[in-house]
Amino acid sequence: MTVNWQQEVDQRKEALLDDLVELLKVKSEREDDKITADAPFGPGPRDALLHMLSYGERDGFVVKNVDNYAGHIEYGEGEEILGIFGHMDVVPAGDGWDTDPYVPVIKDNKIYARGSSDDKGPSMAAYYGLKIIKELGLPVSKKIRFVVGSDEESTWKDMDYYFEHEEMPDFGFAPDAEFPIINGEKGNISVAPQFASTNGGSYELKTFKAGLRPNMVPQDVTAVVTAPSVEKAESLKEAYHAYLEKSGVSGTAELNDTVVSFKLIGKSAHGASPQAGVNAATYLATFLNEFDFGGGAKNYLTVAAHIHLDVYGEKLGVAYEDEKMGKLTMNAGLFEFVAGEEGAYINFNFRYPQGTGKEQLAAGITDSIGQYVTTLKVDEKHSGPHYVPVEDPLVATLLAVYEEHTGEKGYEQIIGGGTYGRLLKRGVAFGAMFPGFTDTMHQANEFMSLDDLFRAAVIYADAIYRLAK
Structure with missing residues (x-):
C-alpha cells in the first residue's frame, strides 16, 4: 500500500x-x-x-x-x-x-x-x-x-x-x-567538589550562587561580598565595571556601606554543548579571585576561576578525545557558597566518550584541585x-x-x-x-x-x- x-x-x-x-x-x-x-x-x-x-x-x-x-x-x-x-x-x-x-x-x-x-x-x-x-x-x-x-x-x-x-x-x-x-x-556523569564555607581574608564572600540545572550553562550569577572599608567597596565596584567592559559581558554592582552585591549575565546553553554558552559564574569568579579572600572562600573562587573558559576539561586534567565519539566536554552548571553553611560546591557535568570514565575523571580532578576541596562527590548513578x-x-x-x-x-x-x-x-x-x-x-x-x-x-x-x- x-x-x-x-x-x-x-x-x-x-x-x-x-x-x-x-x-x-x-x-x-x-x-x-x-x-x-x-x-x-x-x-x-x-x-x-x-x-x-x-x-x-x-x-x-x-x-x-x-x-x-x-x-x-x-x-x-x-x-x-x-x-x-x-x-x-x-x-x-x-x-x-x-x-x-x-x-x-x-x-x-x-x-x-x-x-x-x-x-x-x-x-x-x-x-x-x-x-x-x-x-x-x-x-x-x-x-x-x-x-x-x-x-x-x-x-x-x-x-x-x-x-x-x-x-x-x-x-x-x-x-x-x-x-x-x-x-x-557520550557518557554522562556529574562530579561535585565540596568546599569549606569559611572566610579569612580582608574581603569576605557571603554568598555566590549560579545555575538552574547541571545540564544548563549558568546564564546568571549573584554574589555578595563584604569589603574591609567603604572606600574599598567603592573601589571594588569601579574595578568590576572596568572588568565587565573589558570582558564583553554585562552586570551590575550595588553598594550598601561596605557590602557589594554583584550580578553578571552570561548566556545559557545546553550542558552538552557548553562551548555555545557564556558561563556567568566563572566570569564573576575570575574577577573576584584577584582580591584578598581567604579560607574556604578563597579555595572556592580559585577553583571557579581556574575552570574559566575550559569546556573540555583541560585545566582539570581530564581532557580526552576518541576518534569516533569526539572530545569530552565539561559544563560547570551549579554553584553555591553560603558563608557559615555546610554544602558549598560546584557541579561539573561531563559528557565523555568511550575510553575514559568515572575513575579517570575522579583521579584527574583530585590531582588538579584536590588541595582546595574537602571532598569530591561523584554521581553514582550515571550513564556510560x-x-x-x-x-x-x-x-x-x-x-x-x-x-x-x-x-x-x-x-x-x-x-x-x-x-x-x-x-x-x-x-x-x-x-x-x-x-x-x-x-x-x-x-x-x-x-x-x-x-x-x-x-x-x-x-x-x-x-x-x-x-x-
Missing part, C-alpha cells in the same frame, strides 16, 4: 498545532518542593504527562498511566515492541525571554515557548505520525508503544519506575535530538557511552526514510546530549531538528520552526510504519 505521508500531515497541520499549543501552555518544570505521592516530580510534569495521555485517549489508543511517573500510548499487536520515547518535562525557563515562555507565540513561522523544541514539539510530531497510521488502519506486525516520560531533564527516575512495571521495548527511537540520526551518545552500529537494521531503515523524504545523504552522528534512546540496547535518537538548525534548547526564546515540525511528522509517520509493518 502506497501512502502519501505529506498529504496526510497537511490535512492535520491545524490539529497538530492546536494540540501542541495547549501542551506548551503547561509549565512542566520539575519542582522538588511541591513533590507529592500524586505528583512525583511536582505538579507541572504530572499535568503535562496527563495532558499528553489525554490525546491518546481522545484518539482511541490504548493508554496507560503508570502512577503519574510515566505512561504510554499504544497501537497494534505483535511479539515485538517498537518504542518511541518522548518527554513532557522541561528545564526551567530562566530569564531573558522576549515573550512569556508558557504562552506560545507564533511569529516568523516559528513557535516560541519552553519545550517547543525540547521535547514537546518533536513528541507531538511523532505522535501525529502514529495517529496517521492508526486513522488509516494500516496493518502492523509489532506493538507500537509511545512512551511518555516526565523526568528526562533531571534524574530519569520516571523511566526507572516505569520499567519496574512495564516491559522494555525491543528497539526504538526518541524524537529528541536531530536528523539524520543520533546513533551514539552508548552506540548502535550504522549497519543495524534500525539505523539503516531510519536513514533510508530520512534520505527519501529530504533528498539528502544520511550519516551517523554521536552527541554529548543524553536521550531516552539510550534506554534500549537498540535505541537511537531520530530528529526532530534538521541539519543547520538554530539550537535554542535550554535557552531563552526557545523555538521550533513550523516547517520543520510538519516535515518531521511526515518522516516519523513513514519511519514508524516501516519499522512496524
